[in-house]
Each structure stands twice: as C-alpha cells, then as structure tokens.
Amino acid sequence: MEHTKPSIKQLQEQKVIGLIGLGDMGCLYARRFSQAGWRVVGCDREDLYETNKTKFADESFELLKNGHLVSRLADYIIYSVEAENINRIVSLYGPSTKIGAIVGGQTSCKGPEISAFEEHLPPDNKIISLHSLHGPKVNTVGQPLVIVRHRASDEDLYFVEQLVSCLQSKKVLLTAKEHDRITADTQAVTHAAFLSMGTAWSAINQYPWETPRWVGGIENAKANISMRIYSNKWHVYAGLAITNPSAHEQVLMYSQSVSELFTLMISGEEAILRERLHKAKEFVFHHVNENDLLLDDNILDRYSLSKEPPGGKQPNSHLSLLAIVDSWFRLGIIPYDHIICSTPLFRIFLGVTEYLFCRGNLLDECIKVAVSDTTFRHDDLNFTMASSNWANIISFGNFDLYRREFEKTQEFFKPMLTEANALGNQMIKTILDRVREKEAAADAKIP
Ligand SMILES: NC(=O)C1=CN([C@@H]2O[C@H](COP(=O)(O)OP(=O)(O)OC[C@H]3O[C@@H](n4cnc5c(N)ncnc54)[C@H](OP(=O)(O)O)[C@@H]3O)[C@@H](O)[C@H]2O)C=CC1
Numbered sequence: 001m002e003h004t005k006p007s008i009k010q011l012q013e014q015k016v017i018g019l020i021g022l023g024d025m026g027c028l029y030a031r032r033f034s035q036a037g038w039r040v041v042g043c044d045r046e047d048l049y050e051t052n053k054t055k056f057a058d059e060s061f062e063l064l065k066n067g068h069l070v071s072r073l074a075d076y077i078i079y080s081v082e083a084e085n086i087n088r089i090v091s092l093y094g095p096s097t098k099i100g101a102i103v104g105g106q107t108s109c110k111g112p113e114i115s116a117f118e119e120h121l122p123p124d125n126k127i128i129s130l131h132s133l134h135g136p137k138v139n140t141v142g143q144p145l146v147i148v149r150h151r152a153s154d155e156d157l158y159f160v161e162q163l164v165s166c167l168q169s170k171k172v173l174l175t176a177k178e179h180d181r182i183t184a185d186t187q188a189v190t191h192a193a194f195l196s197m198g199t200a201w202s203a204i205n206q207y208p209w210e211t212p213r214w215v216g217g218i219e220n221a222k223a224n225i226s227m228r229i230y231s232n233k234w235h236v237y238a239g240l241a242i243t244n245p246s247a248h249e250q251v252l253m254y255s256q257s258v259s260e261l262f263t264l265m266i267s268g269e270e271a272i273l274r275e276r277l278h279k280a281k282e283f284v285f286h287h288v289n290e291n292d293l294l295l296d297d298n299i300l301d302r303y304s305l306s307k308e309p310p311g312g313k314q315p316n317s318h319l320s321l322l323a324i325v326d327s328w329f330r331l332g333i334i335p336y337d338h339i340i341c342s343t344p345l346f347r348i349f350l351g352v353t354e355y356l357f358c359r360g361n362l363l364d365e366c367i368k369v370a371v372s373d374t375t376f377r378h379d380d381l382n383f384t385m386a387s388s389n390w391a392n393i394i395s396f397g398n399f400d401l402y403r404r405e406f407e408k409t410q411e412f413f414k415p416m417l418t419e420a421n422a423l424g425n426q427m428i429k430t431i432l433d434r435v436r437e438k439e440a441a442a443d444a445k446i447p
C-alpha cells in the first residue's frame with residue numbers, strides 16, 4: 001500500500017525544529033523557519049542565557065536555556081556552532097537527543113561533524129546535515145544548499161526538504177566526502193588567496209585603494225573581497241580550512257604555485273612563464289567564449305573604494321590570479337565543474353581570473369609586466385611570503401596562530417571595514433543578479 005506524504009502544514013503541526021548555536025547562521029535559520037510557520041526552539045551558550053533572553057525577546061522562535069532542553073524537544077536538531085568545537089558540543093548534548101529525532105549541523109566541513117554524530121548520538125537517531133554555501137547576509141534564494149543524508153529514511157529526507165524549502169535555495173545532495181572535497185577546491189583556496197592579499201597589504205602598510213599603483217576593476221574586486229573576509233569572524237575561515245584535510249593539499253599547492261611563478265618572474269624567464277600559464281589556461285578555460293564572460297569592465301570599475309576618479313589602467317603582475325589557475329591545472333581541477341556547489345566569493349574569484357585569462361590579450365600583457373616591470377616586486381614578494389605563511393598555519397592545524405594572524409590584519413583594515421563591506425555587498429549583489437540573468441538566458445536557450 002502506498003503511503004501519501006504529509007503536507008508541509010501537517011509536518012508543521014507535528015514537528016519541532018531545534019537550533020543549537022544562535023550566532024549568525026543559527027539565527028538566520030531560526031528566523032526563517034519560524035517565520036515560515038514551523039515551531040522553532042533554540043539555544044546559545046548557557047552562561048549567556050539571561051542576556052540572550054533580552055536579545056531574542058522579539059523573535060518568532062523560543063529561546064531555551066541549553067542544548068539538552070533543545071535536544072529533548074526537537075525532531076530535527078541543527079548544530080550551528082564553531083567547527084573547532086563540534087565534537088565537544090555534540091558530546092555534551094548528543095546523548096539527550098529525543099528518541100528517533102534527526103540531527104544535522106551547519107559546520108563548513110562535514111567529515112568531523114558526521115564523526116561527532118556517529119560517536120555521540122544514540123543509534124536510534126538519524127543524521128541529515130546541511131550546509132548553506134553563503135554568508136548570513138546573502139539572500140538565500142537560488143544559493144546552493146548542500147544536504148548530506150548520512151543515516152536516514154526517505155521520509156526523514158522528505159521532512160528536511162520540506163523544512164528547508166522556505167529558503168528557496170538550490171538543493172545539492174552530496175555525501176560528506178564529496179562535499180569536503182569540493183569545498184576544499186572552492187572555498188578554502190579562495191579564502192587563502194584573499195587572506196594573503198590582505199596580509200601582504202598590511203605588511204607593506206598600504207590600503208590598496210589609496211595608491212595609484214592599483215587602479216581598475218580587477219583591483220576593486222580583489223580589495224572588496226579581501227575586506228569582506230576580514231570583516232567576518234576568523235573561526236569561520238579557520239574551521240573550514242583546518243578541519244578539512246583536502247584543503248591542506250590545495251592551499252599548499254596554491255602557495256607553491258605562487259612561489260614558483262614569482263621565481264620565474266624575478267628570473268626574467270618570460271618564455272617559460274608564458275608557456276606554463278598558457279598550458280594552464282588551455283586546461284581550465286578551453287571552453288570559455290570571450291564574448292560571454294561573467295564580468296566586464298562596467299561591473300568591475302563601478303565598485304571602487306578609492307576617492308580618486310578612475311584614471312588610466314595600470315598593468316599589474318596579478319600573481320594571486322595567475323597562481324590560482326596554475327594550481328588548478330596542477331591539481332587537475334576544472335573549477336566550472338564545482339559551480340553547482342559554489343559560494344558567491346568563489347564565483348567572483350573565478351569571474352575575475354576568467355576575465356584576466358580570456359579577455360583580449362590581458363594575460364600576455366600581464367606576463368610581460370610581471371617579468372619586466374619591477375613596480376610590483378615588493379608587493380609580490382610580500383604576497384608570496386603571506387601565502388606561504390597561511391599555508392603553513394592551515395596545514396599545521398594551528399587555530400591560535402590562525403586567529404592571531406587574522407586579527408592582526410583585521411586590525412589594520414578596521415577603520416575601513418564598514419565602508420568596504422557596504423560596497424562589497426553591492427558588488428556581490430550586482431554580480432549575483434547578473435549570474436542569475438545569465439543562467440536564466442542559458443536555460444531559455446535549451447530546447
Ligand atoms: N558565517 C558564515 O558565513 C557561515 C558559517 N558556517 C558555519 O556555520 C557554523 C556557525 O557559524 P556562524 O553562525 O557564522 O558563527 P557564530 O560564531 O556567529 O555562531 C556560533 C554560535 O554558537 C555558540 N555556541 C558556542 N558554544 C555553544 C554551546 N555549547 N551551546 C550553544 N551555542 C554555543 C557561539 O557562542 P560564542 O560565540 O559565545 O562562542 C555562537 O553564538 C560554523 O561552523 C561556520 O563555519 C556555514 C556557512 C556560512
């Protein structure tokens with residue numbers, strides 16, 4: 001006999017949703033689910049309960065004292081806590097989980113999260129994890145939402161899909177292993193590149209928008225994204241890279257590419273550099289049509305933090321962008337294969353590199369400048385050292401050192417972060433709207 005599936009309304013009458021961790025992402029979910037008609041209970045740290053009662057007083061979800069109370073009551077519990085602490089927090093509350101309930105997490109690397117669930121949850125509990133591939137201030141509509149069904153029935157999955165449908169994100173079903181491999185390729189290396197730019201600018205004591213050496217659209221995108229990362233919480237980026245073993249390999253390869261390309265530049269090896277980069281271009285961008293690039297001058301030029309009017313463009317060696325394509329080639333990664341599972345920052349990073357490699361003869365101009373013009377040597381040397389430093393910190397798995405380096409650079413940019421973030425948000429919104437338009441146009445072409 002075939003069972004009819006319950007409607008969302010019926011599920012909403014039966015099920016309680018629980019959030020453990022009401023920071024940026026936990027609060028986003030708690031709000032969205034409760035506003036869509038689900039009963040939602042949540043908790044943050046128990047020692048902050050009294051303060052949080054005031055903070056969350058006007059919300060449409062219910063604040064409980066701790067994760068035990070959430071776990072006893074909820075039918076689907078989502079841990080939305082720092083990746084570094086996931087095992088410890090699941091060990092605390094996991095044994096209190098309601099019989100038969102489903103449990104998942106929002107941390108950015110699924111291997112350690114699923115291991116924590118397997119270790120600490122009673123065997124009757126099911127496991128379905130989530131990962132929204134965007135920050136808390138991005139519109140959830142159309143963004144990828146990874147669902148990892150690890151230990152659960154079709155009915156359980158159906159319930160979770162009904163719950164998340166209010167986000168209107170694009171569901172991507174993956175295993176934990178697939179998820180971690182792809183996000184190492186997309187997120188971890190993207191962050192490593194922009195973290196290194198920020199550290200290098202801070203090391204030479206230079207805001208990039210305050211010097212005529214850096215003008216033009218590509219520079220705007222680099223500065224805005226770097227500032228966006230430094231205006232966020234360090235633990236988000238540390239957790240994502242350090243807890244994912246695949247990310248270590250990627251970040252180390254990126255820093256090796258940076259160092260090798262820089263060596264070719266300062267040795268004046270133009271022909272070798274050109275051959276190496278054209279090979280990488282052919283591998284990564286062979287299908288790209290120059291008339292159909294994600295970004296154009298118009299978009300890129302619009303979002304500058306500089307107070308000066310845009311002048312003539314200054315060529316740059318673009319070491320950070322040359323190196324990402326070189327490392328994709330050496331790791332056999334075609335970044336377009338991961339677009340279904342990509343974050344806004346990754347899509348912009350890809351858009352900017354695509355622009356540099358495929359627009360007119362920009363790539364050859366850039367190679368020429370890299371070898372012959374010494375204006376950027378000091379910056380490129382600092383970038384090379386910064387990327388090697390970040391790769392070491394990540395592969396040694398040192399959270400404390402990560403935090404120290406991150407906050408040191410963050411301090412340097414602090415006076416500009418609010419303005420930079422507002423501009424970065426506009427830039428990202430424009431680019432995402434544009435991506436949506438392009439996708440819609442492509443879908444319309446399919447017969
Ligand atoms: N921010 C982002 O862009 C994204 C983040 N993620 C991932 O989602 C997770 C949450 O990130 P985000 O919301 O940004 O981080 P936040 O730091 O804003 O939120 C985590 C919350 O969990 C709280 N917490 C710590 N211990 C406990 C506990 N024992 N019980 C209940 N709550 C606790 C923290 O309190 P306190 O701060 O006082 O320790 C904090 O309020 C992370 O794993 C992150 O990597 C995923 C997608 C996007």
Ligand SMILES: O=C(O)C(=O)Cc1ccc(O)cc1
Nearest residue numbers: 108132133134135343344345
């Ligand atoms: O887009 C990015 O890379 C971000 O910086 C936001 C972000 C951070 C962590 C995640 O797990 C997912 C998205």
